[in-house]
Amino acid sequence: MTDTASTVLALDAGQTGIKVRMVRPAAEPVERVFPGVRTDQPLLPQLAAVAHELAAGAPVGVIAAGVSGLTSAESDAGELRVLVRDLAPGRVLLAHDSVTSYLGTLGxxxxxxxxxxxxxxxxxxxxxxxxxxxxxxxxxxxxxxxxxxxxxxxxxxxxxxxxxxxxxxxxxxxxxxxxxxxxxxxxxxxxxxxxxxxxxxxxxxxxxxxxxxxxxxxxxxxxxxxxxxxxxxxxxxxxxxxxxxxxxxxxxxxxxxxxxxxxxxxxxxxxxxxxxxHGTGLDGAEALAALAPAHPLHAMVSAS
Missing domain, CATH: 3.30.420.40 (ATPase, nucleotide binding domain)
Structure with a gap:
C-alpha cells in the first residue's frame, strides 16, 4: 500500500516546459514533461491540471512547485490547494522558480x-x-x-x-x-x-x-x-x-x-x-518539501 503522506509531487514550471516528478516510498520516481506555462493566462489552474494528470486522482502528501513568472497576486498556495483538493494533499508549497533554481543548484x-x-x-x-x-x-x-x-x-x-x-x-x-x-x-x-x-x-x-x-x-x-x-x-x-x-x-x-x-x-x-x-530546478522543487522553517528561503515560499 502506498504511503500517501510521504508522496511528493514536484513541479518545475517554466515557460518552455513543466517538468514533473512523483516521488513515492519504495518506488522509482516517475517523471513527465508537459508544455510550458503561459504567463498571459492564470498560472495556478495550469499547475493544477498538470498535477491531476500525473497523480491520476490518487492522494499525495506534498505538492511543491517552482513557477516562472509567478507574481505576488498568484503566490497563494491556499488557492492552489482548492484547485487540487481532490488529491487531498497534506501540504501545498508554492515559490518563484528563482527559489527552486537556487535549491536545485546550491542546495x-x-x-x-x-x-x-x-x-x-x-x-x-x-x-x-x-x-x-x-x-x-x-x-x-x-x-x-x-x-x-x-x-x-x-x-x-x-x-x-x-x-x-x-x-x-x-x-x-x-x-x-x-x-x-x-x-x-x-x-x-x-x-x-x-x-x-x-x-x-x-x-x-x-x-x-x-x-x-x-x-x-x-x-x-x-x-x-x-x-x-x-x-x-x-x-x-x-x-x-x-x-x-x-x-x-x-x-x-x-x-x-x-x-x-x-x-x-x-x-x-x-x-x-x-x-x-548540484542539481536541477526539479530537484529544487522537490527540496521545498524538506526546507527547514528557519532557512532564509522559507519566507519566500507560500505554504498551505
Whole structure:
C-alpha cells in the first residue's frame, strides 16, 4: 500500500516546459514533461491540471512547485490547494522558480545563483537574509540575458548599416533571417515570438566573440551586468569572505561571457568559489518539501 503522506509531487514550471516528478516510498520516481506555462493566462489552474494528470486522482502528501513568472497576486498556495483538493494533499508549497533554481543548484547553503537564459534572475542567500536581483522582464530589466544580448546585437547591426557604428560580422547573421535589413524591424515587431527571436541571436554573438570586436564587446558588457547582479546580491546578504557562486543557463555556455563574468566577480571577491550546479530546478522543487522553517528561503515560499 502506498504511503500517501510521504508522496511528493514536484513541479518545475517554466515557460518552455513543466517538468514533473512523483516521488513515492519504495518506488522509482516517475517523471513527465508537459508544455510550458503561459504567463498571459492564470498560472495556478495550469499547475493544477498538470498535477491531476500525473497523480491520476490518487492522494499525495506534498505538492511543491517552482513557477516562472509567478507574481505576488498568484503566490497563494491556499488557492492552489482548492484547485487540487481532490488529491487531498497534506501540504501545498508554492515559490518563484528563482527559489527552486537556487535549491536545485546550491542546495540550502549560502551563496548566489545567477540563471541567465532568455531572461535572467539572481538570488543570493546569506547571514542577512535573501536578495533577489533583476528578473524584471525584457522591458524593464533582464540585464545580461539572452534577450539583452540579442537586442544589443540587432542594435549594433543597424548602427553599422546606418554608418553610426563599426562594421560587424553579426550583420550576416541577421541577414540570414531577414535579407532586407530595412524591413527587419517591421517583421520582428509583428512576430508574436519576438522575445525568443531576439534571444536567439545571443548564441551567434557568443560564437563570433573571438573574431569580431562588436560581438566581444557585447559579451563583455553582458558579463559585467551579470557580475554586477551577483556582487550586489552578495553585498545585500552579507557575503562570506569566500562566497559560493553558480552561473547557470544558456548564456553561460558562451566562453566569452563566462570568463569575463568570473573575472568581474573575482575582482570584487578574490576568494570566490565557482561551483557547477548540484542539481536541477526539479530537484529544487522537490527540496521545498524538506526546507527547514528557519532557512532564509522559507519566507519566500507560500505554504498551505
Amino acid at each position: 540550502d547553503g549560502n551563496g548566489a545563483v545567477v540563471a541567465s537564459g532568455t531572461g535572467v534572475v539572481t538570488l543570493a542567500v546569506g547571514a542577512a537574509g535573501v536578495a533577489r536581483i533583476d528578473g524584471w522582464g525584457y522591458l524593464m530589466g533582464d540585464a545580461g540575458s539572452g534577450f539583452w544580448i540579442g537586442r544589443a546585437a540587432l542594435d549594433a547591426v543597424m548602427r553599422a548599416h546606418d554608418g553610426r557604428g563599426p562594421s560587424t560580422s553579426l550583420t550576416s547573421v541577421v541577414r540570414s533571417r531577414w535579407p532586407e535589413l530595412e524591413d527587419a524591424y517591421v517583421q520582428l515587431q509583428s512576430d508574436p515570438a519576438r522575445v525568443s527571436v531576439v534571444a536567439w541571436f545571443a548564441e551567434a554573438v557568443a560564437a563570433h566573440a573571438t573574431t569580431d570586436a562588436v560581438a566581444e564587446r557585447i559579451c563583455r558588457d553582458a558579463a559585467e551586468e551579470l557580475a554586477l547582479s551577483v556582487v550586489t546580491g552578495l553585498r545585500r546578504v552579507g557575503a562570506e569572505p569566500a562566497p559560493v557562486v553558480s552561473a547557470i543557463g544558456g548564456v553561460f555556455r558562451g566562453e566569452a561571457v563566462r570568463a569575463a563574468f568570473e573575472d568581474a566577480v573575482r575582482a570584487v571577491h578574490p576568494g570566490v568559489r565557482f561551483e557547477a550546479p
